[in-house]
Amino acid sequence: MEATRKYPKTSRFAAIETLLRLNRTRYPVKPLFDSVTDECRLIGAERSLAMNLIYGVLRRRDYLDLLIGKLCNRPLDQLEPFVYQALSVGLYQLFCLDRIPESAAVNETVNALKAASLKKHLHGFVNGVLRAATRQRDTLPGPDDTLSSGAPILNHPAWLTDRWRDRYGQDEMERICRVNSREPRLTLRVNTLKIDRNHFANRLQEDGITAIPGHYAPDSLVLTNYQGSISALPGYDEGCFQVQDEAAQLATLLLGPFTSQMAYLDGCAGLGGKTSHILQLMAPNSRVVAVEPEPQRLRLLQENLDRLAPERQLTICPTNLQEYLRTSRLQFDRVLIDAPCSGTGVIGRHPDIRWNRQPDDLIGYQLEQLDLLDNAAELVAPEGVIVYATCSIEIEENQQVMERFLAAHPGFSLTSCRGYLPETAVGFLEGDVFAPRPTGEIDGFFAARFMRTS
Ligand SMILES: C[S@@+](CC[C@H](N)C(=O)[O-])C[C@H]1O[C@@H](n2cnc3c(N)ncnc32)[C@H](O)[C@@H]1O
Incomplete structure (x- = not known):
């Protein structure tokens, strides 16, 4: 108790404790982080620093293990x-951050051991190792160096690097790992219901925040120098923007053309990233139904939509798609299935995914995805379109799902995504489907369009 009172549970303590719980449980990092930071009563900059430390360690795990070894x-x-x-x-x-003085990095980390009431010799051990590391800096490898054998430090589990090597070759596998080891960039979708892209960029500029147009999605802005919290950005409360990668923005465009009097179903609405984009793009006299079963997500979905599109034609259904199909008599011109998936395309953004997933998970996701598509097939009107999307880059969740769905549903055919993407994004087409791999400018993603032809 004495030690706990003397040494507060700071960002370093919260980061270490969260990583410890993650290692023990393999739960998603975000809820673990939320409960640890609540217990430590961390807010504001301290909380953001803890988050950056956790995500950074997960992105550089192999490198840090090498140093520790x-x-x-x-x-x-x-x-x-x-x-x-x-x-x-x-x-x-x-070794990976340049904004924290060495003495603060060492002392604050050692204080975290004191706050955890660990034995004194362990404080001394950690202090000694960290100080030795600073003295030996010039002889130790840097985070982007290769090993003495010439092999790169991949910071991913072997089952993932093996499958990406088999599929894409050594160079591409290494490139994906490099991208995933860096901090991802922050991309916004400007909410054109409230403000256009140029005006919003100027508004950010007035606050010293540099915003450049994204290369691919027409309403995207990339913030190159912003470190603060999202809700502190100008225009947040007014709903001027939503944080969303360009790949996810392009996926919603595949629901086009956005002609009048269309009925849209967002069958896996989540926090409403794509629901709010549909509301932004849809033509007059159209309407949207958004389905989401998970209570916590549902609450955030409602909050986001209240902020982004309060006056639009929208119904939120707090249920799963299977239950929705049982109770609804409606049919839709467009159905979006942005399915639960392994998330291997967004490993840079969510670095816990690489350590938490197992190879067997992919088939489990595939079964869930096919079930969602079976339900979607019943809800789409003749001549209507299902857009199937994942943020995975694995064949089991993408091409295999597409093939199995089409084989089981002869009344549907694959139609090309080409006509719905801006010219700058057609390079992400693989045949008829949209399938970018992570580049640092865009997340890994997959989307296909299925049209109901009979
Ligand atoms: C990839 S997320 C959707 C992200 C969201 N479209 C966005 O852009 O923010 C998948 C969502 O599907 C939801 N989900 C899982 N099973 C479902 C089901 N059977 N029916 C409907 N939604 C489901 C999950 O709770 C999760 O929020």
């Missing part, structure tokens, strides 16, 4: 678990 003369699994995570957080600050 060189600096400690024992196997990693023989380190006390809190000590192992503390060394990771400390070394990440020292």
